[in-house]
Amino acid sequence: MPVARPRRAPAARRRPREATLDQAPGAGTPPGTSSRTTEVFFAGLIVQKAFVGLYFMPVYADADLSMAFGPESLATLKGKSCFHLKRLTPELAGQVRAARAAGYRLYEERSWV
DSSP states (O other): OOOOOOOOOOTTTSOOOOOOOOOOTTOSSOTTOOTTOOOOOOEEEEEOSSOEEEEETHHHHOGGGGGGSOHHHHTTBOSSSEEEESSOOHHHHHHHHHHHHHHHHHHHHTTOO
């Protein structure tokens, strides 16, 4: 005999889902957040066996920010914001520092930090 599933609450009593961010760059809400969120994701690192992954989120707020990276770091780009760093050369470290500073300035200009 099949088990009866509980009925869903009427639409008026259900909690509304958070809206997904699908706004143009320069909008008031940072990437990866909703109007109710107060936190902003800037960057992340993941250590893998063959590389260190750098996820740099300011590129989603302004696509031109990827130009802050030089040719050495762009060669390690896998997707839009993920860099697979296998060897950290002085040139690559300088490019990552410059991009980090440019991303932070962008977040400051938009009052996200």
